[in-house]
Amino acid sequence: MQLKEVKNIFHAELDAIYGKDEVNSFFYLLIEHYFELERFVLALQPNLNIEKEQETILFKALSELKLHKPIQHITGTAYFMDLDFTVNEHVLIPRPETEELVRWVLDDVKEVKHSLSILDMGTGSGCIPISLDKNLVDAKVYALDVSPQALVVAQENNRMLGANVTFVKADMLSLHSKTSAKELDQKFDIIISNPPYVRELEKAEMQNNVIDHEPSLALFVPDEDPLKFYKAVVNFASEHLNKNGCLYLEINQYLGEETKQILQQSNFKTIELRPDMFGNDRMIKGISK
Known part of the structure; x- marks a missing residue:
């Protein structure tokens, strides 16, 4: 079968679900991932034939996309901060907004001369700490997650990408218990977190490919206490940041002021609420006293 015929079938089956541009993106991503074919291949070889195994x-x-399976789960990889991360159903797919948060940290510390100690709370795939480790010379980076399945993915990414992050199994909601890991019993220069923040009432705004295929544990919080993870992170950070250390959080766009108040109540200073590329309040930074 000719490759262009397969492309036409993709559009016939998927355009009504995703739109033509998104289907084009899926198709070219798949042929590059599986067959190392560049997206302009059909312009150069419009009658290119593919093997039966490639068709399969x-x-x-195509069948998985019709069931709203994320393209990153189909290929098993997600691109973040110029790196290819392994992802599966046990971790969130890295988002561009999270990359903005990481770049904020990197911009802030580019003039820092000393080695930094950094903790990522709720690491998932490990995209945040691994990206920081790869971009910061001599930084000592730690990351925690409550999910053993997520930590398997994060540790594999750490190995594959040649990073040196220390991963710890811990629950950010109970870090003050006697089970807290010894690696976390120290002071950090930077604490960063993208914890669960989507309220149950916001599910209606979300796509099926997220609701059905990404871990609820890493996404949703109860409507009656939507900031419980932020309270825990801020409480931990208030005790474990060095003087003038920085806390960076990705946040629910609808709860920016409420999240800011949590930092204010914990005596953080110079608190900055920052919008993402879409103009939504998505990030917040506070400096410890």
């Missing part, structure tokens, strides 16, 4: 791979992906 593409049509399997």
